[in-house]
Amino acid sequence: MLTNWEFEKKYFLHKDMVYRIAFTYMKNVQEAEDILQEVFLKLYAGDKSFESEEHEKRWLIRVTTNLCKDKLAVFWNKRRCEFEGLEQLADKEAERSVIQDIVSLPEKYRIAIYLHYVEGYQCKEIAEILGKSESAVKMRLKRGKEMLKNERR
Amino acid sequence: MREDRIKDAFEYIQTSEETDEKVLSTVINRQQKIKPRNWSKLAIAAAMAVAVLTVVQIPQVSSYADSVMKTFTNKFYSGSSEVKQEGNYYDLDYTWEKERKFDSLGEFEEVWNLPLLKSPLATEESNSWSFWPSQTNKGNFFGITLTNRFYITGDLQDVKTQTTIHPTQGNEIWYEKGELYKTPVNCQILIKTICEEEIAPEVDMDYCGYIRPVPDNAKTYYVKSLDVEVLISRETSDGLAAWNDDNISEITAMWFTYEGVEYHYTGDVSVETMLEIAEELEL
Numbered sequence: 001m002l003t004n005w006e007f008e009k010k011y012f013l014h015k016d017m018v019y020r021i022a023f024t025y026m027k028n029v030q031e032a033e034d035i036l037q038e039v040f041l042k043l044y045a046g047d048k049s050f051e052s053e054e055h056e057k058r059w060l061i062r063v064t065t066n067l068c069k070d071k072l073a074v075f076w077n078k079r080r081c082e083f084e085g086l087e088q089l090a091d092k093e094a095e096r097s098v099i100q101d102i103v104s105l106p107e108k109y110r111i112a113i114y115l116h117y118v119e120g121y122q123c124k125e126i127a128e129i130l131g132k133s134e135s136a137v138k139m140r141l142k143r144g145k146e147m148l149k150n151e152r153r
Numbered sequence: 154m155r156e157d158r159i160k161d162a163f164e165y166i167q168t169s170e171e172t173d174e175k176v177l178s179t180v181i182n183r184q185q186k187i188k189p190r191n192w193s194k195l196a197i198a199a200a201m202a203v204a205v206l207t208v209v210q211i212p213q214v215s216s217y218a219d220s221v222m223k224t225f226t227n228k229f230y231s232g233s234s235e236v237k238q239e240g241n242y243y244d245l246d247y248t249w250e251k252e253r254k255f256d257s258l259g260e261f262e263e264v265w266n267l268p269l270l271k272s273p274l275a276t277e278e279s280n281s282w283s284f285w286p287s288q289t290n291k292g293n294f295f296g297i298t299l300t301n302r303f304y305i306t307g308d309l310q311d312v313k314t315q316t317t318i319h320p321t322q323g324n325e326i327w328y329e330k331g332e333l334y335k336t337p338v339n340c341q342i343l344i345k346t347i348c349e350e351e352i353a354p355e356v357d358m359d360y361c362g363y364i365r366p367v368p369d370n371a372k373t374y375y376v377k378s379l380d381v382e383v384l385i386s387r388e389t390s391d392g393l394a395a396w397n398d399d400n401i402s403e404i405t406a407m408w409f410t411y412e413g414v415e416y417h418y419t420g421d422v423s424v425e426t427m428l429e430i431a432e433e434l435e436l
Contacts, residue, residue: 004181011177020166036168037176044180070285070300098162117159131325 007044014057015040017119018064024114025068027103035071039064058129061119065111065130101148109144112137224413225345236373236384241413242345243267245297254280254318258342261299269342270379270411270434274305280316281324299342302326305430307334307422336404338420338430345415374424376409376431383409383431385424407431 002010015036022035042063050056102110115121115129123141127134168176223242245265255261257277258269261284285298302324306312308331316324326337371386385407407427408417411434418430 007181008177011173011180015173015176016167019168019172020163023166033168033172033176036172037179040176040180070283070298092165094158095162095165098158099166102159102162113159114163117156118163 002044007040010043010056011040013053014060017057018060020118021061021064021111021114022068024103024110025065025072025107031071035064035067038067061115061129069107105144105147109140109147112140113144113148116141234373236382238382238410238415239413240345240410240415243413245344245346253284254316255282255284255299256280258282258299267344267414268412268436269299269414270416270436272305272340272430272434274307274430274433275301275340276303276306277301278314278316280318283324296346297344299344300339302339303337304340304418305334305338305420307338307426308332309334309337333422333426335421338418338422338427341417343415343417374428374431376428378432379409379411379434381409381411383407383428385427387424412436 018039019032019036022032022039023029026032026035039060043060048059050059102113104110105113111130112126115126116123121129123134123137126132127137130137132140225240225242226237243265245267256279258271261282262268281301281303283300285300286296303312303314303326306326306328310329310331311327313327314324315326328337330336371384373382373384375381376383385405388404388406404419404421405424405427406417406419407430408415409431410416416434418427420427422430
């Protein structure tokens, strides 16, 4: 069982990543915060041992994406206020616009784009994290980039 | 778009100090409230219960119908006409784990004594159902979602699946498209609990979708075998059915309420195939 101190250390190490992924999926500040809380509840309650910090990070990514998918899949969540609170997160129009373009991509492209460009993972690593083939991830990155280009025109 | 701009923009997304304080205190406090059970007291209570049951003939305590406390109404709009579906709040027992996976709907029925619609076309396997209770910030449960991501695989070819026991890990499926089924049809069953009604002030009901916009092309169909109206739409989506397939851009979604429980099916099949699925459903 983690001590409070150990838990806080882990929280501050990973919170922004979890929050960003949650926002990427949920497109809403309040719901991203709910996901953040649930993910760290799982980490604290789960008493799971990790082989390394990287192992822990990947577990958190996986849990966050699964939680978001399940929440989004709930039908009564279908009517949602997208981009609510975005102005709180990024005060400059330019940043807001980039974030909005990324999170407007279909889910399968946006998570691949996020993991590649923000977290710096390579295709093979993204494939391992998401449980997809490397070629599928390459395809998603390629199509995602194309869609972003078209969006910007 | 320059690629470094993506990273820079996302770095603006950070949790606030207020959020950090809230999350840390909620997680730590909630965890500390979960104390080890007092097994000796539980054992005495269980022994007393057995003793009472052996002496007194207690009738069946309750049926699922007795556990229905109140009803709610979902409103949908199909074109210009309003479609109302009555749902029930159920008083269900949450004494078991918060999230887990199950092999079949039959297991849920046994636990809750609540009959659910099942499809004879279904391909249930070990851990194919995930159980997900929705919870408010105050920790109250207001609904349960049961999800099977590949409930009906129809004529899909070379189907391979991988299920995990861990509730936070999604099940995976690999397949070749069939003639009728381009993807599996997934099933979600939503059960609202009495807690939702009790905690209504905590939840923004409009936000939660009480009056639900549905796609303009949603149409109502009558399903004779169930004697219900279902709503069906074709949706362009990157939703559940499309998440695992790069080539899916459109799916058929069907939803309805039956005996107070909401059912939701999605997959890349025709409207006719979806209606056939509905006609085959039975308790």
